[in-house]
Amino acid sequence: QVQLVESGGGLVQPGGSLRLSCLDSRSAFSFDVMGWYRQAPGKQRELVATLTSGGITNYADSVKGRFTISRVEAKNSVFLQMNNLKPDDTAVYFCNAILGPRGFWGQGTQVTVSS
Secondary structure (H helix, E strand, O other): OOOEEEEOOEEEOOOOOEEEEEEEOOOOOOOOEEEEEEEOOOOOOEEEEEEEOOOOEEEOHHHOOOEEEEEEHHHOEEEEEEOOOOHHHOEEEEEEEEEOOEEEEOOOEEEEEOO
């Protein structure tokens, strides 16, 4: 069983920082890819950043230079350091993990950027 649990969301002012964490609390799988997606109200879910087990990263253009994704594979954890946050970053952020043909999602954590 896989259970992805996110934490670290909250309310922050523009220009501030947050660090999101995601942990697979049940399995001992070594995921091929772990990453973050987000969904703003009225919009489709979109990729934020992914990181493969081989260390290859992929970022959305809108977050390049501001967000950094990292992993601790031994603990099946993935993190997203978000700096210089903007109101457009407001969304529910979802952790994602891929193992072969299967994908798994967390329940999401709310990030609100507002003054």
